[in-house]
Amino acid sequence: MTDTADAPDAHHAAPAPEKTAHCSGPRAASAVAAGDGLRALRRRTTAVLVASQILGGLGVATGVALAAVLAEEVSGSEGLSGLASTSAVVGTALFSLPLATLMAARGRRPGLVLAYSAAALGGAVVVGAAAAGNFPLMLAGMAAFGAGSAANLQSRYAAADLADPDRRARAISTVVWAATIGAVLGPNIAAPAGDSVAALGLGIPVTAGPFLWCSGIFLLAALTVHLLLRPDPLLAARAREAGSAGAGDGEERSLRAGFTAVASSRPARLALATIAGSHTVMVSIMVMTPVDLGHHGIGIELIGLVISGHIAGMYAFSPVMGRLSDRLGRLAVIGLAVVLLGSAAGLAGTADGDHRQSAVGLFLLGLGWSAGLVSGSALLTDSVPQAARAAAQGLSDLTMNAAAGAGGALSGLVVARAGYGWLTALSASLLLPVTLLALHTALRRPSPVRAGDGADAPRGDAQRG
Known part of the structure; x- marks a missing residue:
């Protein structure tokens, strides 16, 4: 199928990209999506998502590399060590629907920022729980930590929002590929990250130190998305489709609509x-x-x-x-x-x-x-x-x-x-x-x-x- 929405709207002059590239909200999204700035917006969106995916992947991989080891230290039981990774997976699943609800209502940017921020909070809770020797609190922190994975997964869909149908899979795969960098670097920086935190003399175990770094990395990812993912790709895609098809903006976007x-x-x-x-x-x-x-x-x-x-x-x-x-x-x-x-x-x-x-x-x-x-x-x-x-x-x-x-x-x-x-x-x-x-x-x-x-x-x- 040929996607005709790439062409500028015949009834509107294309806005200057520099006046809209840093704006947010449906009106700015509509302006950019309908004009000649669409290709530039796609490139910018992909670059921001790749950067946040690298940061998010780095945070997730660094934490996962030591989750079982830290859980064994805090719980004192090898049999309970697997619960840390399980809690992170459960957290990723539990965050998926609230994240989708927020994105459906307000766009990708608020959802990704919230998820990365929750992951940062989770990392801090893990560090505090490890210092206090509180295993249940550590599992709660790991569940919130799983929000980082939820954000990384949703980023692949954000890359597809503005892509033409015949290039959607490539847009998705580019963001998935970016996780390679974090997955490779994460386990390798875990040891020096732990040593650097232990050297501060705060009473934080060496194996918990990397989670403090993870919190900082997730906050950086949230800040990157908040400042640079403008206009929001999902809102821009909706405005683009509404402008090309004459669709209204009153369609239901609830989770029930997704199930249906x-x-x-x-x-x-x-x-x-x-x-x-x-x-x-x-x-x-x-x-x-x-x-x-x-x-x-x-x-x-x-x-x-x-x-x-x-x-x-x-x-x-x-x-x-x-x-x-x-x-x-x-x-x-x-x-x-x-x-x-x-x-x-x-x-x-x-x-x-x-x-x-x-x-x-x-x-x-x-x-x-x-x-x-x-x-x-x-x-x-x-x-x-x-x-x-x-x-x-x-x-x-x-x-x-x-x-x-x-x-x-x-x-x-x-x-x-x-x-x-x-x-x-x-x-x-x-x-x-x-x-x-x-x-x-x-x-x-x-x-x-x-x-x-x-x-x-x-x-x-x-x-x-």
């Missing part, structure tokens, strides 16, 4: 299943692979290399997945995600302590996650009306994190009772519903789901359940 939009669109249901399924399979296998390798006598250095390769697969190749999704269609890349994740489960589950085979399997697991997240996120954005997108996107993040949290919690029990091989097999079985939905969607459509299909198309199957 997903329930009434087959491609949207497929997108939701793809995002949640890919994330659950990835988390369930990834969290237990180091344990399985350790049981086979593999050292921490080799385990670290396996996980590093997995992280590289998750983030570094997301631009490739974005380009493929825009060029070949969303369904093609969803199919690729299923193949990659299934192959990864097979390789990892039959490695039997071979760290090289495990490394290949975990790398493919990261690639499959990237393919599923990018193509699924683009398809979801394609398949619901503009007014319901923020709510539907919040629903997708709630679903993916809740499912992955359950998968991660159950994975240890499966390995303890049945073994790692059974875990990978059960994880791979979660791909069956995605496969069936994809086949059903493909067979019911006259042509594959491509960029611009769905809610952006004037007609078609995307709006029929």
Whole structure:
């Protein structure tokens, strides 16, 4: 489909970009979105989101690297150490819907600022709880800390707000790729960050020190978004669509509208299943692979290399997945995600302590996650009306994190009772519903789901359940 909204409004003179680039509010958003400054606004928005994603990813990765270690120190129990990461995942899920509600009502900027600020507060609570030896308070802090991940996830949708339908997946993948920098740097700065805080003599444990740095990093991310993400991309996208289609501004943007939009669109249901399924399979296998390798006598250095390769697969190749999704269609890349994740489960589950085979399997697991997240996120954005997108996107993040949290919690029990091989097999079985939905969607459509299909198309199957 050809997107005609790129052209300036024939009835209005294009405003000077320098007069609107730093303004906020629907009126300024409408002015920029309707004029020649659209391309400049896209570049500016992407740059701000990439910067905030790097900062947010750095904060999340730094904290996650030491969460289990700090939890064991504070609780005095190895068995309780996993609750810290679980609390962060639960916090990410719990923040998803309130964040979506705020964004649906007021735009991306207030929501992202609130989430990063909550994560900063959570980091400070973790530090205080560690100094006081209060484990329940630490878990509460980790739940608020999870808001940083919620903000990072929502940033990918903010990148798609102003993108043309045939470039949405690439816009999403650019922001996802930016997380690579934080994911790589975070664990490496954890030790010096802890030492620097311990040197202040404040009674803060070395393993809690990095969380103080995380709070500062999240505050910087919030400040970056607050000052520079203007005009708001979601408000600008709504103004652009209203101006090009003559739509009013009174459409319902509640969470109920998001649920209804997903329930009434087959491609949207497929997108939701793809995002949640890919994330659950990835988390369930990834969290237990180091344990399985350790049981086979593999050292921490080799385990670290396996996980590093997995992280590289998750983030570094997301631009490739974005380009493929825009060029070949969303369904093609969803199919690729299923193949990659299934192959990864097979390789990892039959490695039997071979760290090289495990490394290949975990790398493919990261690639499959990237393919599923990018193509699924683009398809979801394609398949619901503009007014319901923020709510539907919040629903997708709630679903993916809740499912992955359950998968991660159950994975240890499966390995303890049945073994790692059974875990990978059960994880791979979660791909069956995605496969069936994809086949059903493909067979019911006259042509594959491509960029611009769905809610952006004037007609078609995307709006029929």
